[in-house]
Amino acid sequence: MATVELTFSALPAHVRTARLLATAIARRTGVEESLLDEVRLAVGEACSRAVEAHRLHCPGEPIRIELCDDSGRFEVIVTDSAPSDELDRGPVLGTPSFEDLLGQGSGTLMSGFGIAVIAGLADDVEVYPSQKGMRIRMSWPAAAGGLSPV
Secondary structure, X not given: OOEEEEEEOOOOHHHHHXXXXXXXXXXXHOOOHHHHHHHHHHHHHHHHHHHHHHHHHOOOOOXXXXXXXXXXXXXXXXXXXXXXXXXXXXXXXXXXXXXXXXXXXOOOHHHHHHHHHHHHHOOEEEEEEEOOEEEEEEEEEOOXXXXXXX
């Protein structure tokens, strides 16, 4: 399993960099061309949500993104450090219902809509909200063998 990690400050301009990096690595990992727009949009939505949360609650803390190939899947994990109004209820597995999504995140309706968009774009989604931040894991099918060495 190969992993690329990126941390960036809570600036909207860095969301574009995260989207471009995710799309390039997804392509190299073997994600079908027809899914690359979905990868780009889902990663952009997750990173935008994290930037918004950090700008409100902890602007000096970095946002973390991990991109990896694992058992024929391209996986992206976006982790923020913004405190949530919700208690840690564990992961929301699979494609959560709209009502589940609206109850997640920093307590705002827009956060729920962003996660709903991600759930519609990614093949598999897990959302881990807690008082210490939120972790969004999303994945898509990729070619067997994963990332090749540079």
